[in-house]
Amino acid sequence: DAMVIQNPRYQVTQFGKPVTLSCSQTLNHNVMYWYQQKSSQAPKLLFHYYDKDFNNEADTPDNFQSRRPNTSFCFLDIRSPGLGDAAMYLCATSRGFRDRGYEQYFGPGTRLTVT
Amino acid sequence: AQKVTQAQTEISVVEKEDVTLDCVYETRDTTYYLFWYKQPPSGELVFLIRRNSFDEQNEISGRYSWNFQKSTSSFNFTITASQVVDSAVYFCALRRTGANNLFFGTGTRLTVIP
Numbered sequence: 001d002a003m004v005i006q007n008p009r010y011q012v013t014q015f016g017k018p019v020t021l022s023c024s025q026t027l028n029h030n031v032m033y034w035y036q037q038k039s040s041q042a043p044k045l046l047f048h049y050y051d052k053d054f055n056n057e058a059d060t061p062d063n064f065q066s067r068r069p070n071t072s073f074c075f076l077d078i079r080s081p082g083l084g085d086a087a088m089y090l091c092a093t094s095r096g097f098r099d100r101g102y103e104q105y106f107g108p109g110t111r112l113t114v115t
Numbered sequence: 116a117q118k119v120t121q122a123q124t125e126i127s128v129v130e131k132e133d134v135t136l137d138c139v140y141e142t143r144d145t146t147y148y149l150f151w152y153k154q155p156p157s158g159e160l161v162f163l164i165r166r167n168s169f170d171e172q173n174e175i176s177g178r179y180s181w182n183f184q185k186s187t188s189s190f191n192f193t194i195t196a197s198q199v200v201d202s203a204v205y206f207c208a209l210r211r212t213g214a215n216n217l218f219f220g221t222g223t224r225l226t227v228i229p
Contacts, residue, residue, distance in 0.1 A: 031215055042206060042219035043160070050215060057216070088158055094215070103150060104217060106160035 003027070004107035006091050012113045013081050021076040021110045023091030030096040032074040033104060034066060037088045049074060050096055078112075086114045117142045119209050121220035128197050129228050136192045136223045138207030144168075146212040149183065149190045154222070155203040166190065197227045 004025045013019040023032065030051050035043035047056045049068045063085070065077040078085055088111050092104040118141040128134045140149065151163040164174060166183050174181045178195045194201055204224045208217040 033215070040222075042221050043217075045216045048215055055215070090158075090160065092160075096215075103162045103165045105162060106152075108157065108159040111158070 004091055004093055004105055006089075006107035006110050008110060009108060010111050010113070012115060013078075014115055015083065016080045019078050019081055019112070021078075021089050021091075021112070023074045023076070023107055024072050025091075025093045025105075025107075026072070027093050027105060028071065029093035029105070030071065031094045032068060033092040033094075034064075034074070034076045035090040035092065037090055037109070039087075043090055046076070081112070081114045083114050086112055088112075117144075117209055117211060117218040119207050119218050119220035121205075121207055121223050123223045124221070125224045125226070127226045127228060130199060131196050133193060133195050134197050134225065136194075136205050136207075136225065138190045138192065138220060140188050140190065140207070140209050142209060142211065144211050148210040148212070150208040150210065150217065151181065151190075151192050152206045152208065153203045154206065160206070163192075194225075197225075199227050199229050201225060202227045 007022050033048040034046045036046055037043040045057050046060045046064055047066055063079050067075045076089060088109045090109045091107040094104040095102040120139045123137055147168045149166045153161045153163055164181055171183050171185055180193045182191045204222045206222045207220040210217050
């Protein structure tokens with residue numbers, strides 16, 4: 001089955017220690033997104049890639065970076081995690097015609113704990 | 116500006132009851148897209164439906180149905196004969212045409228009691 005895969009499902013990191021979360025997809029979608037979801041809140045978009053074009057949300061902290069080495073993979077790097085960065089991180093993909101409003105398909109998420 | 120309001124924070128129903136989840140949206144765009152997602156305890160957001168602003172036909176899929184009314188800017192979701200497996204947080208979302216990001220509502224937590 002075509003799908004969005006996130007690894008690891010659970011990640012524990014120390015305060016200030018860089019961490020990388022990964023996402024891969026077999027849907028061959030050209031848009032990939034990273035969302036942060038804190039407890040009992042709606043997902044919040046951090047950034048997305050439209051093909052190789054990186055689009056950062058205005059309020060995404062500089063501490064969060066992303067890489068997309070190819071169509072299938074996308075990484076979220078948190079350079080110096082703080083306690084406030086503990087959250088579920090969701091990766092999503094969609095087809096990329098902006099005027100068609102295609103739905104996004106989400107991975108299972110990575111729950112990040114910062115100690 | 117875009118805004119999605121899900122006024123019901125939590126709903127509890129007894130199994131087999133019908134339940135409607137409300138969604139009201141605000142946008143100045145004439146063309147836009149509306150979505151419903153289900154988030155079970157496992158955490159994965161599951162796509163349920165997409166509707167564009169030009170299509171006001173109601174839709175039924177099994178026990179699920181959606182009522183889109185542009186005149187009241189509402190896109191409500193009804194589950195008929197609810198089951199325990201329907202217990203989840205349900206998010207309504209809006210996407211502007213020409214944009215890639217989704218504006219989510221705050222979600223409604225549905226608990227179906229056996």
